[in-house]
Amino acid sequence: MTNFEEKTVHTEPIYKGKVINVQIDDVTLPNGKTSKREIVKHPGAVAIIPVTKDNKIIFVKQYRKPLEKTLVEIPAGKLEHGEAPEVTAIRELEEETGYTTDQLTYVTSFYTSPGFADEIMYLYKTNSLEKVEQPKAMDEDEFVEIMELSLEEAERLVVEQEIHDAKTAYAILYLKQKGLK
Incomplete structure (x- = not known):
C-alpha cells in the first residue's frame, strides 16, 4: 500500500x-x-435541516461577500470554542430562524474543502420545530431572510443556482433519498 x-x-x-x-x-x-x-x-461548523409539520424546509437567504451574490441555504454556523456540535446546531437554528428543537438527528459530517482547509461540518436534521417567543439575536453583521420551501421548490433553486453551496445541495439530496420525515 x-x-x-x-x-x-x-x-x-x-x-x-x-x-x-x-x-x-x-x-x-x-x-x-x-x-x-x-x-x-477553521474551528468547524454545523448545519441543520429544519423541516416543518407541513413538510416545508426552512432556509435562510443571505448575501455571501466572497461570491458577491445572495444564496439560499440551510441554517448553519461556526462552532464556538469548546461547544458541542449539537449545541451549535440548536443555537444557530434559533438565531437564524426563530425556531428551536429538542429532537436532533445526526446525519453526517464532511470536510468542506480538504484541498486547503481543515473545516469539518456536522449536519443535523429536525422535524420537531417549536417557535421561540424571543429568539436569540443573530450576529450583528448577519442579515437573513427566512424562506419555507417544499422539496420540489428547493430542487428547482438548485437548478437555478440560487441554492449553490455544497451543504445545502447535500441536504436536499439527503431529503430526496430519505424523505422529509
Whole structure:
C-alpha cells in the first residue's frame, strides 16, 4: 500500500482572524521532495435541516461577500470554542430562524474543502420545530431572510443556482433519498 502522508517540517503562521487562521506549511512529500501547502484552519461548523409539520424546509437567504451574490441555504454556523456540535446546531437554528428543537438527528459530517482547509461540518436534521417567543439575536453583521420551501421548490433553486453551496445541495439530496420525515 502506498504511503501518501506528507510530513510537516515547518509551519509559518500568516494570519490570525476571527473565523479563520492561515498558515504555510513546508512539507516533505512521499517521494522525499519538499513542497509548500497553504492551509486555512477553521474551528468547524454545523448545519441543520429544519423541516416543518407541513413538510416545508426552512432556509435562510443571505448575501455571501466572497461570491458577491445572495444564496439560499440551510441554517448553519461556526462552532464556538469548546461547544458541542449539537449545541451549535440548536443555537444557530434559533438565531437564524426563530425556531428551536429538542429532537436532533445526526446525519453526517464532511470536510468542506480538504484541498486547503481543515473545516469539518456536522449536519443535523429536525422535524420537531417549536417557535421561540424571543429568539436569540443573530450576529450583528448577519442579515437573513427566512424562506419555507417544499422539496420540489428547493430542487428547482438548485437548478437555478440560487441554492449553490455544497451543504445545502447535500441536504436536499439527503431529503430526496430519505424523505422529509
